[in-house]
Amino acid sequence: MSTRELTFAQAIREALDEEMARDDRIFILGEDVGAWGGVFRTTETLFEKYGCERVIDTPLSEEGFVGLSVGAAMTGMHPVPEIMFGDFITLVMDQIVNQAAKMRYMTGGQVQVPITIRATMGGGRSSGAQHSQSWHAWFAHVPGLKVVLPSTPYDAKGLLKTALREPNPVLFFEDKVMYHKIKGPVPEEEYLIPFGKADIKREGTDVTLVALSRMIHPTLAAAERLAAEGISAEVIDPRTISPLDEETLIQSVAKTGSAVIVDEGFNRFGTTAELAAVIAHGAFDYLDAPIERLGAMDVPVPFSPVLEFATIPDEEKIIAAVHRIMEGRRR
Amino acid sequence: MSTRELTFAQAIREALDEEMARDDRIFILGEDVGAWGGVFRTTETLFEKYGCERVIDTPLSEEGFVGLSVGAAMTGMHPVPEIMFGDFITLVMDQIVNQAAKMRYMTGGQVQVPITIRATMGGGRSSGAQHSQSWHAWFAHVPGLKVVLPSTPYDAKGLLKTALREPNPVLFFEDKVMYHKIKGPVPEEEYLIPFGKADIKREGTDVTLVALSRMIHPTLAAAERLAAEGISAEVIDPRTISPLDEETLIQSVAKTGSAVIVDEGFNRFGTTAELAAVIAHGAFDYLDAPIERLGAMDVPVPFSPVLEFATIPDEEKIIAAVHRIMEGRRR
Amino acid sequence: MAQHKSKTSELGRNTLLEMYRRMLTIRVFEETVFDVYRKGWMPGLAHLSDGQEATAVGVCMTLRTDDTITSTHRGHGHIIAKGGRVEPMMAEVMGKVTGYCRGKGGEMHIADVSLGILGANGIVGGGLGIAAGSAFTAKREGEGRVSVAFFGDGAINQGIWYETANIAVLWKLPLIYVCENNDYTQFTNSKKLISGEGLAARARVMGMKGVEVDGNDVQAVFQAAHELVEAARNGGGPATLICNTFRYGGHHSGEPGTAYRSKEEIESWKKHDPIPFFENQLLAQKIITPQEIESMHDEVDKRLQTSVEMARQDPFPDVSEVTEHVYA
Amino acid sequence: MAQHKSKTSELGRNTLLEMYRRMLTIRVFEETVFDVYRKGWMPGLAHLSDGQEATAVGVCMTLRTDDTITSTHRGHGHIIAKGGRVEPMMAEVMGKVTGYCRGKGGEMHIADVSLGILGANGIVGGGLGIAAGSAFTAKREGEGRVSVAFFGDGAINQGIWYETANIAVLWKLPLIYVCENNDYTQFTNSKKLISGEGLAARARVMGMKGVEVDGNDVQAVFQAAHELVEAARNGGGPATLICNTFRYGGHHSGEPGTAYRSKEEIESWKKHDPIPFFENQLLAQKIITPQEIESMHDEVDKRLQTSVEMARQDPFPDVSEVTEHVYA
């Protein structure tokens, strides 16, 4: 298999490109996604290639264009609306939650709603409280939706291609810090990554580190440093949180006896809660230390970098959490 | 202390009435809350008493009137917008999450946002997938908000009065099934119930049952039946989930060694996850069985009663969960 | 209420009789559901549309089967008008597995996608985005399909109306907004809730036609709708039709609708009941005879009675179905 | 662009000079922030409003201190125009604890509630609900206070504009909608995004005045705003003012704004720069002398330079502050 290095943004764009070529029901819509190529350059060249009928600049009417997408999906298209900053997804909750997510169920299976909602997430860019949030946990709480959080260019491409062939509504969250900073191998050959299949990014025996989206990177770095200390950390990326591969998480903790969950969504009532609860239940007989939850600090995201970075999980905080576990064990 | 029996709806109305008399910054707005007295009769007589300037019928513009409420709160009023069915709160997420919840933080403490958003919750009325949902977990995931779920007329009155004196945004969820069906003692004398203080509705020693809002009632009934079997269940009502009284939950489980969490929100990524995670962490050394999570089934709420009731936690399901715990212990 | 005269229609006899039959079917369906509700044979509440038959039928009779509609919480009429069958509707109302949605949707969520009925909707304004999307697909497919969005005078004030109207005009979508203006939201007169010049003017300022019509005159509705629908089919873009009408009953079956509306108001509308109004036109034009009317009434009554009997005997869904249809 | 002549103002000399000073302060503030950005002295991106000074100042100079404004992502100009001090603004831009929001808000969220500045807002349309609420409070308090909502031509298409406009008209709220129409959203010409007759007409159909004005002519803006503000103060209800203007720079400091806008377009607007335009009026009317202009420039330059130096030396917030101000 021949492999190149792509950025996260390039991998996204390539997935869109390949799937649009394959399936002319797919169209992209959002603010500045067309001629401009997307605020984060993820739709660059697609406007030129597929034209203004398939890569569509919308007015600043998120509820309107996502609502339109739901109806287009119900009638046979596969719309890919873009929510420029995931924070703005607050404006389209009704369309996602009350319409897209339950249309199939409410009609007793008469329709499919193949809509792939791409939204950004994540802070660390000093963009302030309204341009830095990560709301994926909300959607995993909604029956009828699937929720995807890729962490590498490879995963991004394979998962997005799967999303674009899904007959169900998918929330696809892209951490904007990764777009141009994270590069990684992506094969030339076509591949898909199934939903609901966690990826063990690093094997280990002493502690399980579960991380999502961009958080995989500081987690892998932490695992490296822990190895130097003689602590063997297994790093697992669930990749999708709805469906969630509970099995892989539980099996890992059955082996390691403890877990740290790392996520950039707010900690309370967030992804770290569900994952901790699932593991605490499924690996009850194997856990030898309380599960450590490392979500973002439960405060609105502050602007000033000294404050903002304090709120986001990082290598140091992950290592500290592992140390807490190790100490607990020694006692 | 002289005590009468009030319905849940009467208790709500009395709290509104007393606080409106006390504080003329408080005003109510929503659809049909005025002359009609509210679809669930919770604002009855207030229009006559306080006039159309303080009990205001709005157009069907949820985002508009909640947005207006946020601005009114920032400038010194205490608005009480009503979301007739909690399902419609999807329409106002931006106003709650991006505006109300973070205005104080983003301004470095310059403003307060005393807004009390009343919303209904809960199914069991064959109202279908868009009129039966319970979204409180979403809001407990948002820093800057407080989230209240009363289970009795007594709690409803005392907690709502507290909300109406709060300088922060409060989401106040009322299970509509309770409005006219649940009656209970409410003293004539004024009282307030603080946020963040769980209420032990029944003491016990063998298992901790944590339940919210209407779920308290089947939980208490289950506890009664379990007592007949010789199982002593402690029943705890957190009453507010943000702030959450972690201490009381953990202490109870430290005593009983196990817990069942009962909530009418969807199970996955919901309130049961956070509570289970908090207990599993805080009572790690005391748990002798996996925590049982009894949220609503993770499907859109179905219409047909045979299906709908299958999705909602009830006495039987609670007892079954306790039996699972007891069996696990015997092994 | 001004009683606009409708022009003599150029429609054939069969079409006119079918219009009458559908109006009658809606009326009897609603009355039957009310009866079913009172007898405790259905769970929940019913949102009935008797009084508004001419609007639903006048609009839907201009449509092809592959045209789509989105409906509201008060959707039974639209569904019947678009060709929906009363038997699976009645079963759905009762929560039976033989219902259109296998009992999962319920009274407020009936759909028959094969007939272009994309569903009633419990969110006021909830059909507007979906209808815009269906119009988008229609335009893309280029087969002259149109999309109709029914909504009420209350829904006018939802931001999504404005957002989709702007988009529909810009993208020339074949979308017809049909406002059933029955002057009330649930319990409030909507005059108190609508500012300025009203919806027809709001539609025009957004760049589309805004036409108002006597919503109790089925031929007038048909003619106005027909013009807008054909223009949309031919690439003329969206339009808005306001049909002034009245619901006879309460907002839902649990209240009579008399506390916030005067007897006089209700009576004055009943004097312009869409069914006898149309009946008289048909009789005057000798398109139908009194005997034919009577036998059609019998036929419709019988069909509805049978639908109730059948639905009552039909099974509820099996509990195992509860986890089906969450995902495709 | 049509160059409307502004009538000779009846304003006193001091007011006119203050208007000029504020416009100049905005211009120099934005240029200084751009410099600060390029030097890497601020985190994040800046959204600059140079070119749009006359709109901000023309509107805000009609206001009392206890009147409120809500602003947008492009808010610096509004804040200075309403009396905001550049020192805590500059400190906020740099994320320092001496900033208006203690470094927690940042460039896009500056507020000075004591001056009626309810905050810039990162959500397009995010200020509209808040402004309506402030107008509600103002009406309730009955002291003639008004509320102004600034927003852009992109925000016009947010449903909340429509929802609050309807409510504001119905409830006669003292709310002035001020649209800064700079013809672009981020990277798209908004002509492609706005259907029908445009915002002034949309406002009128909702039942309020809709007035359009040369947004680069500060006296014209002042006069138009003044009329609408005074009417609102006196119970006349809401109104909309569209100010046609142009931003010179990019959407944010990270892009030059030249890829999607032609050189000619930018240059033609620069020929109608609001600052020399007003300067010439003031000179012609002998309200100010060239020397006074020069010394005002010096003074403003110096103030801004000092603000940067001070802010650079100011401390960042202590990490312990991170959990403060979440709740009151």
Ligand SMILES: Cc1ncc(C[n+]2csc(CCOP(=O)(O)OP(=O)(O)O)c2C)c(N)n1
């Ligand atoms: C978003 C939303 N808000 C409120 C409601 C509650 N509700 C149901 S019907 C209704 C009134 C609708 O009035 P209108 O649009 O005129 O329709 P009509 O009932 O007159 O047919 C209201 C407020 C709802 N279902 N959805």
Ligand SMILES: Cc1ncc(C[n+]2csc(CCOP(=O)(O)OP(=O)(O)O)c2C)c(N)n1
């Ligand atoms: C709800 C929302 N959607 C999208 C954005 C991203 N965004 C920021 S500014 C902008 C364009 C705004 O255009 P306009 O209202 O004309 O203001 P201008 O920048 O021209 O002052 C967009 C799309 C946002 N901040 N909020």
Ligand SMILES: [Mg+2]
């Ligand atoms: Mg109505």
Ligand SMILES: [Mg+2]
């Ligand atoms: Mg603009």
